Amino acid sequence: MDNRIGAVVARERKALGLTQEELAHRLGVTKAAVSKWELGQSMPDAALLPSIAAQFALSIDELFDWRAHLTDAEIETCARTAREKLAADASQGATYVRMRAREHRSCWKLLVRLASELLSAANHVAFGICLDAPDDVQAQERARETMCTLAEDARSLCEPVLDGCNDAELMADATRVCAASSVLTGKPTEAIARLTPLYQAQTHRVGTELASAQLAAGEQEEAAATLAACVTASALELTSLAGTLLTRAASATEVAAYVHAMEAIDRAFDLSHRSAPTLPAMHIAAATIMNTLGDDAATLELLERAAGEVCALGNGRIPENPLGNRVASNMLPAITDDEALAHMRESASYARYPEAARHMILDARLWGALARSPEYAALAKRLDAE
Numbered sequence: 001m002d003n004r005i006g007a008v009v010a011r012e013r014k015a016l017g018l019t020q021e022e023l024a025h026r027l028g029v030t031k032a033a034v035s036k037w038e039l040g041q042s043m044p045d046a047a048l049l050p051s052i053a054a055q056f057a058l059s060i061d062e063l064f065d066w067r068a069h070l071t072d073a074e075i076e077t078c079a080r081t082a083r084e085k086l087a088a089d090a091s092q093g094a095t096y097v098r099m100r101a102r103e104h105r106s107c108w109k110l111l112v113r114l115a116s117e118l119l120s121a122a123n124h125v126a127f128g129i130c131l132d133a134p135d136d137v138q139a140q141e142r143a144r145e146t147m148c149t150l151a152e153d154a155r156s157l158c159e160p161v162l163d164g165c166n167d168a169e170l171m172a173d174a175t176r177v178c179a180a181s182s183v184l185t186g187k188p189t190e191a192i193a194r195l196t197p198l199y200q201a202q203t204h205r206v207g208t209e210l211a212s213a214q215l216a217a218g219e220q221e222e223a224a225a226t227l228a229a230c231v232t233a234s235a236l237e238l239t240s241l242a243g244t245l246l247t248r249a250a251s252a253t254e255v256a257a258y259v260h261a262m263e264a265i266d267r268a269f270d271l272s273h274r275s276a277p278t279l280p281a282m283h284i285a286a287a288t289i290m291n292t293l294g295d296d297a298a299t300l301e302l303l304e305r306a307a308g309e310v311c312a313l314g315n316g317r318i319p320e321n322p323l324g325n326r327v328a329s330n331m332l333p334a335i336t337d338d339e340a341l342a343h344m345r346e347s348a349s350y351a352r353y354p355e356a357a358r359h360m361i362l363d364a365r366l367w368g369a370l371a372r373s374p375e376y377a378a379l380a381k382r383l384d385a386e
Contacts, residue, residue, distance in 0.1 A: 008063055010038040012056035027051055069107050079113040086121040090146050093121065094153055101157055108165040108174075115157040115177045122150035122184055148185050155181040172198055176209055188216035199226070207233070235269040239278055246285060252295050259286050259302070280309040280357045291367055300375050303361055307383050310357045358383055 013023050013034075020034040027034075027048060036042040044052055053063045070078070078100055086093030097114045104110050125147040158174035165171055175198055179191035191213035198206045207230035214223035239262055246258040262282045287302035362380055364371035 004064055005043060006037045006040045008056075008058070009034070009044075009052065012058070013038075016056070023055065026055060070104060070110055072109075075107075075110050075113055078110060079117055082114055082117045083120070086117060086150075087124075090121055090125065090150060094118065094150060097153065097157075105160065106164075108161045108167065108170050111157045111161055112170055112173050112177065115154040115174070118150050118154035118157070119177055119180055119184075122147045122154065122181075125150065126184060151181040151184040154178075172205070176206060179209060179213060183213050183216050188213045192217060192219075232269060235265050239265050239282075243278075243282060243285070246282065246289070249289055252290060252293055252298060255286050255289050255293075255298075259283070280306040280354075283309065284357060284360050288366065291370060296370050296373070299367070299370055300373070300379070303367075303376075304379055306357065307361055307379055310354050310361070310383070 009023075013020070018026075020038070021031045024031045024034045029048070033042070033044075037044055049060055049063060053060055056063075082093060082097050082100070084093075085096045097118060101111055101114055125143055128143060155178045158177045161174040162171060162178070165174070175194050179194040182188065182191040182194070192210065195206050195210040195213060199210045207226050211223040211226040211230070214220075214226060242258050242262045242265070246255065246262070249255045249258060259282065263279065266279050266282075283302045283306035287299045287306065290299040290302060360366065362383060364376075367376065370376055
């Protein structure tokens with residue numbers, strides 16, 4: 001028997017300092033009746049519920065210890081239990097999920113979390129189908145039915161979220177679950193329709209899901225373009241992160257590590273020539289830090305690299321990009337020609353950057369004593385000659 005009402009009555013009675021007999025007198029019942037409620041041996045008559053709730057200034061929902069929205073900790077506990085039950089027995093796990101969803105049907109975050117657990121279980125079954133011996137047709141068919149049922153259950157939990165929730169992040173997560181469910185159940189076109197608006201708003205978050213749906217729908221070229229844009233976005237993010245870390249570097253070793261990372265990312269995906277001239281900017285920034293640290297040799301080396309890159313930008317020369325060329329010949333033909341970045345290459349700031357970088361390198365005030373060295377003079381002469 002559900003003991004939640006009894007537990008609430010006991011808790012609230014004690015909080016008010018009432019005995020069971022005093023509460024019974026207020027409600028017009030026997031002390032034994034109150035005792036049985038609190039022990040979970042019986043439930044109060046339905047007609048008494050409003051009176052009991054009024055005694056403790058609770059709503060009927062609170063009397064039942066029911067809340068529309070669970071805490072994050074409660075949601076995680078529920079999701080963990082669902083995961084364990086689904087792993088042990090998919091059918092029983094799905095029953096547990098449906099029961100929890102019915103109890104808290106307006107807790108959107110819980111519904112999405114439970115849907116994610118169902119989807120994860122469905123993917124696990126799908127992976128098993130790929131590994132199992134293909135000659136056991138009946139076992140394969142049962143597994144497919146289980147996979148589809150779990151996927152459909154996940155979608156059904158998220159549909160109310162999409163209809164009634166106004167939290168953009170939760171709605172995005174619910175959309176992704178619904179789209180993944182559609183792919184698993186053989187409806188990739190439906191998944192594409194769901195994901196495309198999200199992809200257009202936030203490429204890096206749903207690009208891989210959209211590409212998966214496009215591949216399932218036989219849209220090879222569209223999937224390649226989607227993945228190419230995702231790779232570029234991710235590379236730009238990594239470069240930006242490395243640049244932020246570079247500004248906080250406190251030693252020559254740290255500067256060298258971040259420079260190496262940014263060079264690897266930039267040259268792998270040709271970012272300086274496809275989106276923004278990141279390499280010379282990074283080398284000049286690193287040079288200023290090395291100059292502050294008093295490492296003249298490293299500062300000059302970084303300035304020489306920046307000067308060479310500025311000259312290459314000014315002359316329109318694009319260096320070899322082995323990784324880009326290799327990828328271009330395989331599944332991402334759009335990686336080296338992403339037209340989504342064309343507006344960046346054509347911007348006025350991009351066009352002016354080589355000259356701006358040249359002036360930064362030649363600004364002797366930035367480099368202190370180094371600017372009086374023969375090596376710096378040779379570097380300045382080289383830039384003036386270009």
